[in-house]
Amino acid sequence: MPKIAADGRHLTVLNLFSTDAPEKQEKLLAAMREIVDSAAYEGWISSTVHAGQDKPGTANFIQWRSTEDLEARYAGEEFKHRTLPLFGEITTSIRLLQNEIAFTQQKSGPGGATEISPDRDDYTVIELFGVEESGQEDLLDALGASQTYLLDVPGYRTHTVLRGLRARGLDGKFVVVYSQWDSKQAYDAFRAQPESERVPERRKVDSRVRSLQTWQDENTYRVVHTRSSEE
Template structure:
């Protein structure tokens, strides 16, 4: 089962595919499973496929040994002439995001480990924040260490902050958060708290994020498939 750690060991890639219909999401998931199950690329470590919940789409959380290994995959004939044309046909947007994991936080009972697997029942939230390059470090801090108050929120499990390095399908600098919750109900309740009823700590970090972020997009997911090199 893949683990997320801010140890600099892997390049983390988030491939986010949006579509406009549930049946197209099913087609995307089928194609992604096929690719993951046959993956044997030099430097590939693991892939974990997520099915969109709030909106149709998919996410693939991928760990690579290095940027060079990933770019070799992108330069391959299969990727250019089979994979991308197939995905382009059934999606409304494709974002291939290369990232560095900079921060992880977990409820104490999780033992300091963030795991991703279809064997778990996490309700996963992925958010993408646009940011001016000169403000990226500040946004990473606002979304990470400054949100220790989340540990007291009912239903919260973990969250990870990823600093965007480079991307295809997304312009400018960015930061990504990957969060795990007990269920949809607890996450919806968290989002539904009015601004005036939020804790002072939450209001402070919300205001800081709003001042730094130039754009914001999100979706919720369930992990449906994973495979690691050597399996």
């Protein structure tokens, strides 16, 4: 199964597709499975497909050897004349995000590798934060190394912070947080906790994040399919 590690070995691409109806999400998932199962692109390492939970949409967490390999895929006739037009018909937005892993943390502590697979039962949250270029590193720290308090939160499993490098369908600098939880109930309880009941470390971090972000968006997911070049 694919693993996320902050070792700088791979380019991490997160393709986020939103749509406006569950049946369109199913069409997206079917199209993505077909593409993933036939993938044989130079430099492609793995793809892991996620189905939207709170809002219709999909996410594809992809590992590439390099930016050059990815751009060769984008320049191909299949991508330009079949893949993009197909997705354009059934989506309301397409965001193709190129990133590098800046931080990982698991329940056991920071620095390990995070597994993503449909064989696991993770309730996955993907949060996207806009930020001024001058504040990106501070936001990476606020969302990553400063959040060790999460290790004591019931239902928390892992989170990974990604440094946004460049994107299609999104302007400006950004940061992504990919987190895994025991369940929707655990995550919702964490988000709904009154500020007065939050530990001081969380209140401090929340205030810092609010001061740095220019906008924020999120959705929740279940992993439904994965394949790697080794298979």
